[in-house]
Amino acid sequence: MYLLDANTYIQAKNLYYGMDICPAYWDFLDATFLNGDVCSINQVYRELTDGNDELKDWVKERKEHFINNDDDATQTLYTHIAQHLFANDYNANSRDNFLEKADAWIIAKAAAIGATVVSLESLAPQQSKRVKVPNVCNDFGVDCINTFEFLRRVNAKFVVGG
Numbered sequence: 512m513y514l515l516d517a518n519t520y521i522q523a524k525n526l527y528y529g530m531d532i533c534p535a536y537w538d539f540l541d542a543t544f545l546n547g548d549v550c551s552i553n554q555v556y557r558e559l560t561d562g563n564d565e566l567k568d569w570v571k572e573r574k575e576h577f578i579n580n581d582d583d584a585t586q587t588l589y590t591h592i593a594q595h596l597f598a599n600d601y602n603a604n605s606r607d608n609f610l611e612k613a614d615a616w617i618i619a620k621a622a623a624i625g626a627t628v629v630s631l632e633s634l635a636p637q638q639s640k641r642v643k644v645p646n647v648c649n650d651f652g653v654d655c656i657n658t659f660e661f662l663r664r665v666n667a668k669f670v671v672g673g
Contacts, residue, residue, distance in 0.1 A: 513543075513665075514621050515551045516630035516644060517558045517613055519658050524566045535669045537569065544576050548665060549629075552620050553577045554613035580616050588619035592647060602640040609642040618647050627654040629661045 523529075528536035543549040556577035559570045570576075580586070592615045596606045609615060621628045634645040648655035656664070 512547070512624060512626040513549045513629050513661055514617050514626045515540075515549060515555070516617055516628060516632070517551075517555045518631045519629050519661075520551075520555075520559055520566060520570070522631050523658065524564075530565050530569065533669060539667055539669070540576075541573070543665060544573070549661075551577050552613060552617050553579050554616045558613055578620070580620050582623065584623035585616070585619045588622045588651070589615055592619055592651065595650060596642060596647075600640065601642050605641045609647075614642075614644050615647070618644065618651060618653055621648070621653045622651050627656060627661075629656055629658060631657055 523536060527533070530537060540549065556570060556574065560567050580589070593610055596610065596615075617628055617630075620626070628644060628648055630644040632644040634649075635641050635643040639646075645655045
């Protein structure tokens with residue numbers, strides 16, 4: 512199972528898989544959701560529906576793609592992540608921003624269900640004071656890959672013609 516971070520949707524829409532130039536990517540997400548291979552979480556849903564564009568409309572039509580985090584295991588893991596961030600020497604603004612958004616929740620849910628996080632954030636150097644999804648994933652034993660590795664792992668193909 513793969514859990515998509517908000518940035519994977521936003522960057523895909525804004526850059527390389529624009530809804531007008533690569534509808535096959537968005538159809539692929541629908542199909543992989545139906546297969547049970549990919550989803551996201553309700554906090555990502557809220558972030559994506561705060562916008563006012565075609566992505567907001569696409570997401571609102573697919574609320575079932577975004578699962579809840581109200582289970583005990585996810586709640587407990589979120590608390591451990593927050594405690595971990597406060598116990599380490601992270602920049603307070605970076606830490607607080609991380610905890611306010613879906614980032615800690617998607618990692619907690621992935622840890623709870625044994626999923627892989629798909630995020631476009633880059634691993635920060637060890638001495639960095641910034642909180643990054645891949646670093647926290649590493650700290651909690653959660654696999655974290657980017658969109659392109661995800662597409663390779665699930666053997667996605669977007670071809671023109673037959």
